[in-house]
Each structure stands twice: as C-alpha cells, then as structure tokens.
Amino acid sequence: MTWIFENWDRFWEVTEVHLRLSVVPVLIGFLLSIPLGWLASRSATARAILFPLANILFTIPSIALIVITPVLIGVKILDEINVIVPLTIYTIALMVRSVADALSAVPGHVTAAANAMGFRPLRRFLTVDFPLALPVTIAGLRVATVSNISMVSVGALVGLGGYGQLFTEGYQTDNPAKVFAGLIGTVVLAVLADGLLLVLGRVLTPWARAGR
C-alpha cells in the first residue's frame, strides 16, 4: 500500500490508462450488442449464428487475441487499439446473450398492449422493451465490466499500459509491493465500477423494486 502513496503520480498515470482501456471497450461493445441482441431475440437464425460464435470468441485467450489483433488490422503491437478491439469483442460476446435474454423475458402481454396502443416498432423498443429489459441487461453489463477491468492487465504482458505494467515491472525487478499495488488498483476499480452500475441500475429502474 505504501508503494501507492510513494509513487502516486505513476499510480495515477496507469490508473488513467487502465480506466480508458477498460471503459472504452465496454461502451462500444455495449452499444453494438444492443442491435445484435435485439436481432437474436427476434430471429432464431440470428440466434443460431450469434450464440455459438460468441461462445467460440470467448474461448480464445485474451493474450492471444491481443497479439494477433495488430497483425490482422495492421497496426503496431504497442498501439492501445490492440487491447480495445479484443476487449470490445469479449464485451459483445458476453452482452449479446444478456441483451437477447433480457428482451425475450419482456412479457408478451406488455408488448402486445404497446402494439395495441399504436407504438411504432422503434419507439416501442426504446420506450417499452428496452427499459423493461434493463435490469437483466445491467446485470450482464456488470459482469462484462468487471471482467474487462481484470483483463486489461493482460495487455501489459506484451508491453501495453495499465495496472498490468506494475505487474510486469514488479516481476522483472522482484518487487512484490509494486505488483500488489496494481492488484489493489484493479480490485478497487472493479468494485467501484460494479457499485456504480448497481446504483445506476436502481436509479434507472425504480419499478423493479416497487412492491417488494
């Protein structure tokens, strides 16, 4: 712990990088998984393609995806995009199922009632289906965020930034305090992000707890 205070500037610097590398993929991945999840909730064909694909993507080790990405998209190995692309893919792989499950779980009588009142599809999706699907979706988002925050560190194994740098440097200089500082940072960040999403979910879906 003392390492953190004695090296505050450095710690803050890696924290910023870590945050950027984990939040950006979650945001992009989440936005992309909404239309994909919607598709999967509507069409069996889409489900039959998307779900197995998501499972397979998930089995590719993050370190492998991080080292392969630059070759596939033609950037240098030390570019941050090499972490952002794989983590975005993981986020989508996780979230497509969450979003699809959440949308499928919206009671049929509710959507039927909305249709009967004359909602057009897009409007119904934005004002009825999606809000009702939020609790389950946010539960999925929490898992994706926490696992992303923990996975960013892997990027350091190929020299990228974030808390992972503290791990590799600590390892090379035989300095457990530095590794431990990174570990604490990761866990604190994960817990904070998780708590934030939890609160956000409650604020956004006040009806979910009404009458309990």
Next chain:
Amino acid sequence: MIEFRAVTKRFEDGTIAVDELDLTVEAGTITVFVGPSGCGKTTSLRMVNRMIDPTSGTILVDGKDVLSVDPPTLRRGIGYVIQQAGLFPHRTVLDNVATVPLLSGWDRRKARARAAELLEIVGLDPAFGKRYPAQLSGGQQQRVGVARALAADPPVLLMDEPFSAVDPVVREGLQDELLRLQAELDKTIVFVTHDIDEALKLGERVAVFQTGGHLAQYAKPAELLSAPANDFVASFVGRDRGYRTLTFLHADVPVHPVTTAKLGQRVTVTDWTLVVDDQDRPRGWLSGVDGEIEVSERDLIAGGSLYDGSTLRGALDAALSSPSALGVMVDDNGAVVGVVKADDVIKALAKARAAGEVPK
C-alpha cells in the same frame, strides 16, 4: 391412535398457529381436519411427524410421545402425502415409491418389487414405473405420492390436501379410490382439506378448525350438519346443510312400480313411461302421446339422476331431477327396480327424526 394433548404452536414471529389442541384420532379411521385457510391444519398435521415441533403440549402416536423418537426414524414409520405430491424429479416413479423401504434398509430388488406392487394397488399401470414424475399428469403424480407414502406399510398416514390440485372429476375418482384402499388397508389416516364436501365424504370423524388455531368442533359428519357447535361451524358447513344431512340417513323409502317400454316396441303411451334397454337399464322417459307409436331414441326425454338405494339424499335428488318427478331406482347392475317419490323421502326423514336417528 394419535393423541393431541394441549398442543400449542407459536412461531418465532408470534403467530399462534395451533392453540391448546386436544383431540384423539381413533386407530383405523379416516379423520379429517377441515377449516379456512391459515387456521392451523397443516401445522397440526406436521407436528405428528415432527416436521414441526410443538411449543408446548404432547403428541402421542400409539401411546408413544413423538418427541422421544428422532425425526427421521419417526417419519419412516408415518406415511406423508402433500398437495403438490412432492415427488423427486430426478428419480423414476418406481424409485420414488421405493424410497422409504430403501431408507429402512431393504435390499433394492425387494424394495422395487414392493414398489411395483404398490403402483397396482393405487391403480397405476406398472409400466408407469419407468417414467419420471414430469411425464405424469397431476392426478397420476398424486397416486404415486400415495403409493410412496404406503410403501413401507406404515400404520399411520398423514395427507395434506392431497387432491386439491387436480380437477373435480379426477378428485372424485381419487377420493373413491382412497375409500376403497382404506377399506382394505385399515390405516389410521389424518386428512387435511379446506373443502367441506371432501371432509364430509371421506371423514369418519371431522375436526373443524377456526382461524387462530382453535378446534371449533370434532364430531361425526352427520352430527356436524345437524348440530353445529357454533355459528362458525354452521356457516362453514354451508347453507344447504339440511339437504346434506340426508347423505347420512339410510331410512327406507317405499319403491313404487313403474310402467316400462323397450326401444323399438309398439306401445300406446298414456302416462309417464320409462324406456329401458335389453338389460332393463333406463334410457329416458316418454310422456303421454296420441295413439300407438314405435319407441325410438328420438322421442325420449332425458332422465334425472339414478338412485342406488343407499342414502336419502340420492333418493330425493333422483325424484327432484326426474322430468316425471319419479326418481328411478336401479340395482347394482343398473337395471330398473322401481321409482321413488319426493314426498316419501320427506316422510322418511320425519320418521327418522322421530326415531332419534337424526342427531340434534
């Protein structure tokens, strides 16, 4: 024999579910606990096999204090059937039924053989043994639940609303089956229900519970109907309890002859005529018509309920439901014996009352 002696159950939250219950269930009878929801029937029942322990008081099964026996051992000697059947979804029907014998240390082959035998006793094709509970209908699951409870041949059977989750027709079938079984097996059965009709049909003795865990009345069904202990019991047994009382009277009603005709026969019909088939079984009525006709299916007026000679209620209902006001009485083969009249039933009732056969 099961004895409740000053049994009280107060839950941690302060709810008094059973209040100073004193009651003796005679060996070899069906005793029904009936009452509105939340009156403590289930709690009373579950204290017998120690699924719940009383706060105070004593429960004796065949003279032995249940609290002196460890619960699993006690429960293996007491059959227990619950509303949702509670079958084990991961075990086949046969293995479900064999559960208690296996727990009691029987070898597998013997337990399975016994289980197969029980399926037959409760009226299920032994081929069902290989199925899983999810592949049975609600009524079938309930039969398996009864078979499982009977497997180790326990002298005592506790049944908590076992038939309330099935449709009325199936329920009636299961009730008849239980009465038939009981005639053979002679168990001591405590049966919980909130359905007063079920209670009156099955119970040799009926305990009516009142909200708050009080025993309002403990009596034979006929007595409950004719002499309810208080307003609560009176309203609980229902408005038409006078009519229901007839169920428990077997007084004689005079049987009158009736004019009959066979299908296809040429007859001149002047008065109500009962049309019968080749085996003398009633098919319907003909009222007076002009001239001679050939009796055909088309001319028939549907008949009412049939009286089998058992209770006054059956006789009265047959008379009231018949288009001719004549209640058709049949024998065991369904052949016509004669007809009964409503006035005669009322007279018989008056006679029974004068003779003190109707409890006051």
Next chain:
Amino acid sequence: MGGWLFDPAHWSGPTGIPVRLLEHLGYTLMTLLIAAVIAIPLGAFVGHTGKGGFVVVGLSNALRALPTTAVLILVVLWAGLGDFPVYVALVLLAIPPIMAGAYAGIRAVDPVTVDAARGVGMRESGVLLKVEIPNALPLIYGGFRGAALQVVATATIAAYTGAGGLGRLVFDGLALQEFGQMLAGAVLVALLAVLVDLGFAGLQRLTVSPGLRPVGTGGKT
C-alpha cells in the same frame, strides 16, 4: 499463415505441440479438480443451510475482480517458479463460478421436493446428497463448464512465468516475432476449450437424471 501449425517438426519432441497440449490439459483438469473439491461442498453446504449466502456471493464477486496475472506473479515472487503459482492463480479463477453454480443450484431446488425428502424420513445428509445435489446438477455443471472455459483460456498466461502449456507458443512466438506460432497457440487453445466443453457436456448427459431434462424429452413415454 497456418504453416507453423502444420509443420511436422513442431509436432514432436519435448517442446512439440502434443506435449504443450497435454501440459495445458493437465493444468486445466487439475485446476478444475482442486477448485471443485473446494467450491462445490462450500457452495452446496451454504445453499443447503441457507445461511451465509451473502458470504458466498461476496466472496465470488471479490475473487472475480482479482487479476489472475497479478496473483500468478505474486506467488512466483513469493514461492519461486514452477507449477504451484499456476495452480494458485487458476484455482482462484475457477472457484467463483463453480461455487456460485453450486449455491444457486441448491437454492433452486423446489422447496416442496426438499420438504418431501424430510417427510419420508431422510436425514439432513441424505436430503443434501440424495435429493438436493442430484437436482442441482444442471446448474452445478453450468458453473463448472463456465469455469472450465475460463481456465483453458487463462492457463495461457502460465507461460509468462516460464511454465508450460500452449501459452508457450504465444509467448515464444511473441519473443521471436513469429506470427504463425502465436496464431497456432491461439487456435489450439480455442480448440482445446471446445473439446473440454464437449467432454463435460458428455459427462453431464451421463450423470444428470433424465427426469431433469425439459419435459417431453426425457426417456420413453
């Protein structure tokens, strides 16, 4: 691009692909065994008693946030190189999903079924072992297979501290700037994950009662 993978020279010898595959599989199975032995009894017991559920959920969440790389490095710095740090890191990774699956599985068993188990005279151990666990198996397998996928993928980083497994292909490839080798590592890990999952799916079919399959598909009718 697939040249490296299909070069026969890479399929033999003490650092050949089969050896790496077996090492990787060894890490995975051993990790899952240790994690299951710890997490299933814990999750099942807490699920059975219904007490301490928040501990299980809290512990699972806390462990999930733990970066495996850091754990691996810390244990290496403390205990030296070898397989031990790999197991510590991977077991900590596998425990949360397995424990959560066992806990959720037991909690999800119909209370009526459990009540009936007590009613027929089973002792608490019997209720847990003969009724709750068999009925919880589908969810237990769910957690276990999730853990297996994560462990297969993450065992790759064991090679960072010099241990074996398919991660060697990735890290050696990285050091030598040999893209084919890195790709081969990635593909083999993904393949292994699919095979391991298929294996456990088979095991699940064999050990879960047909009575617990969705209605209409179990057994003959």
